[in-house]
Amino acid sequence: MDYPLLNTFWTIMWVFLWILWFMLLFRIIGDIFRDDGMSGWGKAGWTAFVVLLPFLGCFVYLIARGKDMGMREMQRARSNEREFQEYIRAAATANEQPGAGHADQLAKLAELKDRGDISPEEYARAKEKVLSG
Incomplete structure (x- = not known):
């Protein structure tokens, strides 16, 4: 009980910032690998930069490619x-295509017969x- 308020x-603030940092790091790495316009060498370079120098790498990545x-x-959201x-x-x-379901077709036939559009023989x-079929 010797831990002041x-x-x-x-401590709570530092834990929150640590979690926030990892979320940002994972988001940047995810964006690097999802970018179809970037070459393999570009992805490898950015990943090495972000992993080896995380603070500088993330800040430079956000400045250089943050808008994109x-x-x-x-x-990606629109495409999904x-x-x-x-x-x-x-x-x-x-269900509207022919042969979609026998039950649907039989129901339509029964409705046509009940309305008198087709005869019982038809x-x-x-x-x-x-x-x-």
Whole structure:
């Protein structure tokens, strides 16, 4: 119990800054490896600079490539959102395509028969066709 309150606050601050530093370091290294426009030698050079001289390397990287870092993140987010929307659209329209599901086709046929759009004989033939095919 011989640890003053002010020292506790200082310790908490230093731990927080240490965690913040590692988050920044991992984000920079991740950005280096995700950048498709950078050559392999460029990636190796920046990684060595950031690992061997971490404080200087991170600050220089943020000054030199910080603006592009945000733009690359936005492009990646837009690309992921576009791919997700295309997947949802493809999954939603899969049920509308012919042969999507026998139950859906049979339900549509029953609805047509109930409305009187097709005769019971036509319904029976179409039902056989759906069930056989």
